[in-house]
Amino acid sequence: MAASMKNRLLIFKLRRLQVSNITRQIPKNRSVSTIPRAIVYDTYGDPKSVLRLQETEIPSVGDEEVKIQMMAAPINPADLNTIQGQYPFKPAMPAIGGFEGVGRIEEVGRQVKSLKPGDLVIPSINGLGTWRNQLVCKSAEVMTFPSGTPLLFACTIRVNMCTAYRMLKDFEELQPGDCVIQNAANSGAGQSVIQIAAARGIKTVNIVRDRPDFEDLSSYLQNLGATVVTTEAQLRQSEKILMQNLPKPKLALNAVGGKSCFTLLKHLQPTGTMVTYGGMSRQPVMVPTSSLIFSDVKVRGYWMSRWHEQNKDSEEAKCMINELCNWAKDEKVRPPKHKLHPIQDFKLAVENAMTDFQTEKQILRLDD
Amino acid sequence: MAASMKNRLLIFKLRRLQVSNITRQIPKNRSVSTIPRAIVYDTYGDPKSVLRLQETEIPSVGDEEVKIQMMAAPINPADLNTIQGQYPFKPAMPAIGGFEGVGRIEEVGRQVKSLKPGDLVIPSINGLGTWRNQLVCKSAEVMTFPSGTPLLFACTIRVNMCTAYRMLKDFEELQPGDCVIQNAANSGAGQSVIQIAAARGIKTVNIVRDRPDFEDLSSYLQNLGATVVTTEAQLRQSEKILMQNLPKPKLALNAVGGKSCFTLLKHLQPTGTMVTYGGMSRQPVMVPTSSLIFSDVKVRGYWMSRWHEQNKDSEEAKCMINELCNWAKDEKVRPPKHKLHPIQDFKLAVENAMTDFQTEKQILRLDD
Numbered sequence: 001m002a003a004s005m006k007n008r009l010l011i012f013k014l015r016r017l018q019v020s021n022i023t024r025q026i027p028k029n030r031s032v033s034t035i036p037r038a039i040v041y042d043t044y045g046d047p048k049s050v051l052r053l054q055e056t057e058i059p060s061v062g063d064e065e066v067k068i069q070m071m072a073a074p075i076n077p078a079d080l081n082t083i084q085g086q087y088p089f090k091p092a093m094p095a096i097g098g099f100e101g102v103g104r105i106e107e108v109g110r111q112v113k114s115l116k117p118g119d120l121v122i123p124s125i126n127g128l129g130t131w132r133n134q135l136v137c138k139s140a141e142v143m144t145f146p147s148g149t150p151l152l153f154a155c156t157i158r159v160n161m162c163t164a165y166r167m168l169k170d171f172e173e174l175q176p177g178d179c180v181i182q183n184a185a186n187s188g189a190g191q192s193v194i195q196i197a198a199a200r201g202i203k204t205v206n207i208v209r210d211r212p213d214f215e216d217l218s219s220y221l222q223n224l225g226a227t228v229v230t231t232e233a234q235l236r237q238s239e240k241i242l243m244q245n246l247p248k249p250k251l252a253l254n255a256v257g258g259k260s261c262f263t264l265l266k267h268l269q270p271t272g273t274m275v276t277y278g279g280m281s282r283q284p285v286m287v288p289t290s291s292l293i294f295s296d297v298k299v300r301g302y303w304m305s306r307w308h309e310q311n312k313d314s315e316e317a318k319c320m321i322n323e324l325c326n327w328a329k330d331e332k333v334r335p336p337k338h339k340l341h342p343i344q345d346f347k348l349a350v351e352n353a354m355t356d357f358q359t360e361k362q363i364l365r366l367d368d
Numbered sequence: 369m370a371a372s373m374k375n376r377l378l379i380f381k382l383r384r385l386q387v388s389n390i391t392r393q394i395p396k397n398r399s400v401s402t403i404p405r406a407i408v409y410d411t412y413g414d415p416k417s418v419l420r421l422q423e424t425e426i427p428s429v430g431d432e433e434v435k436i437q438m439m440a441a442p443i444n445p446a447d448l449n450t451i452q453g454q455y456p457f458k459p460a461m462p463a464i465g466g467f468e469g470v471g472r473i474e475e476v477g478r479q480v481k482s483l484k485p486g487d488l489v490i491p492s493i494n495g496l497g498t499w500r501n502q503l504v505c506k507s508a509e510v511m512t513f514p515s516g517t518p519l520l521f522a523c524t525i526r527v528n529m530c531t532a533y534r535m536l537k538d539f540e541e542l543q544p545g546d547c548v549i550q551n552a553a554n555s556g557a558g559q560s561v562i563q564i565a566a567a568r569g570i571k572t573v574n575i576v577r578d579r580p581d582f583e584d585l586s587s588y589l590q591n592l593g594a595t596v597v598t599t600e601a602q603l604r605q606s607e608k609i610l611m612q613n614l615p616k617p618k619l620a621l622n623a624v625g626g627k628s629c630f631t632l633l634k635h636l637q638p639t640g641t642m643v644t645y646g647g648m649s650r651q652p653v654m655v656p657t658s659s660l661i662f663s664d665v666k667v668r669g670y671w672m673s674r675w676h677e678q679n680k681d682s683e684e685a686k687c688m689i690n691e692l693c694n695w696a697k698d699e700k701v702r703p704p705k706h707k708l709h710p711i712q713d714f715k716l717a718v719e720n721a722m723t724d725f726q727t728e729k730q731i732l733r734l735d736d
Contacts, residue, residue: 284630298668299666301663301664303664
């Protein structure tokens with residue numbers, strides 16, 4: 001399938017986000033906790049302005065459908081970029097925010113064999129629209145995960161954890177003792193990289209921006225399993241000390257772009273790979289010509305949504321979720337540092353998520 | 369083998385360039401044409417200043433060696449960059465210039481079975497030092513090529529033609545009717561790309577810098593087989609007209625860097641590859657973050673010297689030389705547009721080679 005076709009398909013799937021049955025009045029005769037509500041938007045723009053909490057109507061459950069009580073959903077950069085209209089996903093309007101989360105099955109259609117009421121589920125498609133308390137969808141659009149998995153871990157597994165898992169698996173064959181370098185190391189995906197790498201015995205060199213609370217952040221990331229935590233300036237000044245006893249990184253993970261790539265590439269092993277999954281500096285990815293020609297580095301990009309779309313229902317997808325959840329149960333990886341918000345406080349949650357130097361994941365509680 | 373090891377190996381091999389037996393006096397009792405002479409340098413620097421023509425002594429031919437009368441050798445950008453000290457190859461001093469050329473076997477050692485006097489040969493290693501009229505080397509360091517190949521084609525096959533051949537083969541599987549986009553399309557490698565692509569039925573979109581003689585250059589490149597010849601400005605203005613009836617390029621070839629990459633990537637098919645083999649703008653390769661993440665383009669580099677080193681004596685190397693020479697015999701690909709210079713005029717040849725907007729290959733005649 002041509003990639004443009006794939007993109008069209010992704011966009012098509014996302015139309016599910018459309019809320020055709022939003023009503024503007026919350027009936028007075030229903031208790032607040034059972035009123036179906038969603039965080040919706042009618043137009044692309046600043047998430048702080050365009051989002052609103054709105055009552056929705058929930059259709060009856062079809063033969064192959066399930067009804068879900070959503071429990072929690074995080075606010076990820078990709079959610080915000082979609083609302084800003086800066087993402088390739090262009091949901092039809094009005095749309096419901098949110099790409100991931102965790103919920104509990106309340107009711108299943110007559111043909112549904114794989115799920116039963118009480119099962120905990122996460123999305124298995126990209127465009128579920130998780131920022132709502134109740135939803136009805138096809139049973140194939142959600143999946144279970146190993147019991148005993150912390151719910152806040154399951155709630156944030158599909159974006160950051162899966163991104164980190166795949167980037168550490170799909171580009172370079174990493175063995176215990178190998179090394180990975182990354183920038184934006186305190187981002188959600190960055191923290192996931194640190195933990196998954198540590199669980200696999202892989203060392204990490206983690207670059208963060210200089211900040212007043214650098215020492216606290218450094219301790220926190222080392223506590224997650226980071227081998228080295230540094231700023232770009234420190235790395236330039238104390239390269240030999242910081243990198244001593246470490247092999248040259250085989251893999252570099254870039255969520256910043258611009259000249260930060262020079263730092264990653266300076267340390268990357270010849271023939272290694274730099275994978276870009278974000279562009280926080282809003283600068284293009286910059287690569288010295290000599291790195292490409294003489295060091296034969298490979299420069300790639302990674303987009304979790306595409307992987308999910310292309311590997312939906314695959315054994316590989318199930319293996320990944322199982323392995324991550326089992327690591328979480330063994331406390332080898334943890335739920336993100338987070339702040340919980342009741343659904344009606346979504347504006348504060350969004351505002352926090354858009355604040356610079358943010359290390360906490362903002363998570364909406366949807367079952368209050 | 370680790371890449372750094374490979375680089376060390378390449379550098380080691382290059383020590384063969386060293387001229388330990390240079391003498392400063394040309395004996396008066398020998399005719400000029402038989403005096404062994406070489407274009408040598410003692411120090412890195414501006415090729416126009418540091419190169420000099422010097423008599424050398426030729427050792428007797430060992431059991432596994434051959435003596436070669438060199439006939440012609442081109443001046444390539446990589447030769448000049450090596451002399452400038454800007455190449456990873458760091459030959460020991462004094463060194464002889466030149467990476468490729470063509471010569472005739474004059475004498476073979478007692479153990480040499482694969483070659484005989486009269487055979488025409490090209491280098492099969494990177495560091496032969498071809499800017500000399502006579503040389504003695506191991507028989508394995510040169511190789512024959514199909515008889516009937518134009519000598520000026522053989523003389524320039526190893527750098528530009530092989531670079532173009534491999535870049536069109538090793539990164540994307542191209543079928544007849546597919547499309548490739550390139551900048552610096554009038555460079556030696558660029559002209560080779562046009563011809564090999566045309567020989568394989570592949571369409572090419574060729575970007576050149578704006579210049580007074582654009583129409584002449586465009587006709588010349590179209591005559592070589594170019595599908596479209598354009599400047600960046602023309603391509604921006606008349607994109608739909610220029611690209612009509614063409615599929616989106618699967619492969620982009622970059623010898624410029626900087627923002628020129630944006631143009632290549634704008635047209636590259638999603639999941640396609642951009643290969644960098646030069647950096648004429650002296651700017652880093654710049655890649656929009658979205659091209660990497662959402663279009664999943666792959667950014668790679670190519671270095672012919674590494675391929676030659678890693679594939680020396682391989683069947684693949686022989687196949688490539690044979691296929692190229694057979695295309696040349698069939699006039700599907702041609703020797704480069706060129707200017708011949710006797711060895712003593714090497715300074716003019718070097719000066720021409722360093723002139724901007726140069727389309728002609730400067731070639732030294734070594735058998736005058």
